[in-house]
Amino acid sequence: MMAQAGVTIAIPNWNHEILLPRAITSALRAVKLLRSEGVPGEVLVIDDCSRDGSQVLLRQLEALYYRDGLRCIAFAANAGLAASRNQTLNYARYRYLAFLDADNELIPENLSLFLRTLDQTRAAVAYGNLLVRSPTANSAHHVLSNESIQTKLFRYLGNHVDAFSVWDRLQLLDVGGYDPSLHFLEDHEMWLHLATNGRRIVFVPAVLGYYYILPTAMSRDIPKQELVAARLLRIFDQVKVRELLQMNTCHLRYHPDLGYI
Amino acid sequence: MQSDSRRLSPRALILIPGTVNYFYNLSGRRVAEAFEELGFAVEVSTLGNRPQGEYDCCFLSNISEILHAHGDAADGLRRIITLGSHCRVMASLAIDCVATPWYHRIRDFSAQAGVGLIVDLGLYDQGPFLPPADRASYRFVLSGLTRSEAQLLERLEEQDDSDRTIPWAFVGHLTPHRAALVDHLIQTVDPRGFVYMPAPAPYTETGSPHLNQQQFERVLGRTRYQVWCSHHQFFYMEPERFRSSLLTGGVPVKIVASRQEIPESAPLGYLMMEAAEAGAHLRAGGFPQLRRRFRDDWRRLPTLGQEMARLVRDFGIEIDSSLSRAA
Numbered sequence: 001m002m003a004q005a006g007v008t009i010a011i012p013n014w015n016h017e018i019l020l021p022r023a024i025t026s027a028l029r030a031v032k033l034l035r036s037e038g039v040p041g042e043v044l045v046i047d048d049c050s051r052d053g054s055q056v057l058l059r060q061l062e063a064l065y066y067r068d069g070l071r072c073i074a075f076a077a078n079a080g081l082a083a084s085r086n087q088t089l090n091y092a093r094y095r096y097l098a099f100l101d102a103d104n105e106l107i108p109e110n111l112s113l114f115l116r117t118l119d120q121t122r123a124a125v126a127y128g129n130l131l132v133r134s135p136t137a138n139s140a141h142h143v144l145s146n147e148s149i150q151t152k153l154f155r156y157l158g159n160h161v162d163a164f165s166v167w168d169r170l171q172l173l174d175v176g177g178y179d180p181s182l183h184f185l186e187d188h189e190m191w192l193h194l195a196t197n198g199r200r201i202v203f204v205p206a207v208l209g210y211y212y213i214l215p216t217a218m219s220r221d222i223p224k225q226e227l228v229a230a231r232l233l234r235i236f237d238q239v240k241v242r243e244l245l246q247m248n249t250c251h252l253r254y255h256p257d258l259g260y261i
Numbered sequence: 262m263q264s265d266s267r268r269l270s271p272r273a274l275i276l277i278p279g280t281v282n283y284f285y286n287l288s289g290r291r292v293a294e295a296f297e298e299l300g301f302a303v304e305v306s307t308l309g310n311r312p313q314g315e316y317d318c319c320f321l322s323n324i325s326e327i328l329h330a331h332g333d334a335a336d337g338l339r340r341i342i343t344l345g346s347h348c349r350v351m352a353s354l355a356i357d358c359v360a361t362p363w364y365h366r367i368r369d370f371s372a373q374a375g376v377g378l379i380v381d382l383g384l385y386d387q388g389p390f391l392p393p394a395d396r397a398s399y400r401f402v403l404s405g406l407t408r409s410e411a412q413l414l415e416r417l418e419e420q421d422d423s424d425r426t427i428p429w430a431f432v433g434h435l436t437p438h439r440a441a442l443v444d445h446l447i448q449t450v451d452p453r454g455f456v457y458m459p460a461p462a463p464y465t466e467t468g469s470p471h472l473n474q475q476q477f478e479r480v481l482g483r484t485r486y487q488v489w490c491s492h493h494q495f496f497y498m499e500p501e502r503f504r505s506s507l508l509t510g511g512v513p514v515k516i517v518a519s520r521q522e523i524p525e526s527a528p529l530g531y532l533m534m535e536a537a538e539a540g541a542h543l544r545a546g547g548f549p550q551l552r553r554r555f556r557d558d559w560r561r562l563p564t565l566g567q568e569m570a571r572l573v574r575d576f577g578i579e580i581d582s583s584l585s586r587a588a
Contacts, residue, residue: 107452109453129443129458131440139441141437141440142440143456147457206454207447257424258483261476261480
């Protein structure tokens with residue numbers, strides 16, 4: 001399948017009916033801005049067999065906003081985040097992919113900074129600051145994904161950088177996509193996979209969006225995470241020397257108006 | 262002969278940390294340049310290099326960081342005490358808010374080393390905010406421009422702003438308060454700001470997750486407004502922030518908790534504001550006029566050489582008066 005120049009903002013959804021409109025609104029605004037600059041785009045919602053009314057909402061929203069670039073695809077059976085992300089790689093129309101979780105919010109004006117970064121650096125992924133808010137706050141209290149990738153990617157097997165980033169879909173396909181056998185730390189595994197395979201991962205010092213901390217988020221299931229973390233350690237750092245090995249992607253910071261910093 | 266004239270010149274030693282945070286290396290080098298303008302023979306060194314000789318004056322550019330970089334505080338203090346016996350005058354340099362633990366460490370280490378004077382290189386006199394017991398050892402010196410910095414400022418007048426595409430930049434350690442402030446700037450000023458807020462770590466010249474001086478200046482050279490707030494709760498005018506914006510063609514904007522906390526003696530008050538005011542001020546399109554005012558006001562300040570000339574005369578060190586006027 002030929003990848004067209006442009007961006008797909010991909011929103012994987014599983015039972016986030018209440019929060020979906022915020023994510024979709026921010027994504028549609030981003031597509032509108034990009035289209036006004038001559039960059040094609042779409043918003044692709046992949047629903048992983050939600051039970052909470054998401055699918056009804058999505059059908060209505062797609063009917064209203066199809067011309068604005070909204071497409072919705074619903075799975076008949078729940079397949080998990082990795083499978084959802086892999087389906088996104090298959091269904092997306094455009095080369096670049098912005099993963100936006102259904103409970104988060106994009107800052108539309110800044111997406112072009114990340115697209116230009118991918119274009120100029122040929123990186124596999126460009127990520128930036130995510131302002132962290134509690135669900136009903138209108139002000140951030142923390143920042144995630146706030147610096148360039150360094151060796152601590154291997155030191156702490158937790159999610160150092162969020163998947164709420166902008167990706168080169170072709171490079172993700174080239175490395176085999178997400179590991180569908182994982183049901184935790186799927187995104188962190190991809191960071192490790194890309195880094196150890198010499199792909200460029202670039203930090204852009206701009207704010208990409210808002211990350212909302214929900215009390216029932218998937219990432220809070222600690223015991224299951226620890227089992228998966230042990231497996232990732234076995235795959236990527238079994239003799240615990242990664243911290244000492246220089247990666248191609250260490251300390252890469254890039255701003256499209258400045259170049260590498 | 263040249264070597265004879267050098268023996269006749271007063272000698273200054275500037276000790277810098279070498280590693281840890283780069284601003285104290287920078288600060289030391291700026292003071293060195295100011296002393297060269299005054300006709301001193303100047304040596305810039307680290308404690309590890311064991312500088313030899315007799316000096317008319319010696320400045321320790323952050324004694325706390327010098328000792329930290331040395332690695333052995335007790336040995337470092339011994340070396341400083343020994344060095345002090347070969348100097349007519351020894352003083353500590355500080356560029357910190359006097360209410361903070363960082364200044365207190367400078368004060369305490371200076372006392373342990375027998376250094377009786379702390380020179381505060383800043384933008385306003387913090388003496389009134391010190392406890393009485395600390396005032397005798399405190400001396401404010403305005404951190405004006407060196408000669409090379411004044412020349413750079415003149416060259417900046419020729420530059421246009423067509424490539425100054427970054428509306429604002431916020432660079433500093435991450436704190437919850439700063440996260441909230443950046444969110445406010447995103448919402449009320451412009452979402453396209455440059456934001457770099459890593460976890461706390463030293464700002465070294467190389468190998469740090471932070472931006473070093475050259476990287477930071479590259480960013481500021483394409484930025485209109487450098488916005489920041491202190492990482493502590495006390496009022497302070499960070500001189501390096503103001504100066505770095507001046508010398509990269511931008512405008513500094515310090516966010517304070519309340520205008521009430523700005524002392525009357527503090528210059529450049531129009532560049533300090535509460536967060537709620539930032540949106541209106543920074544969106545208003547008055548960047549060239551604000552920068553003009555900032556540059557003109559700074560040029561009216563004494564130069565660093567003039568300030569240092571006053572200081573060394575108070576030390577009883579004679580300097581060529583024609584050089585001190587020109588500095």
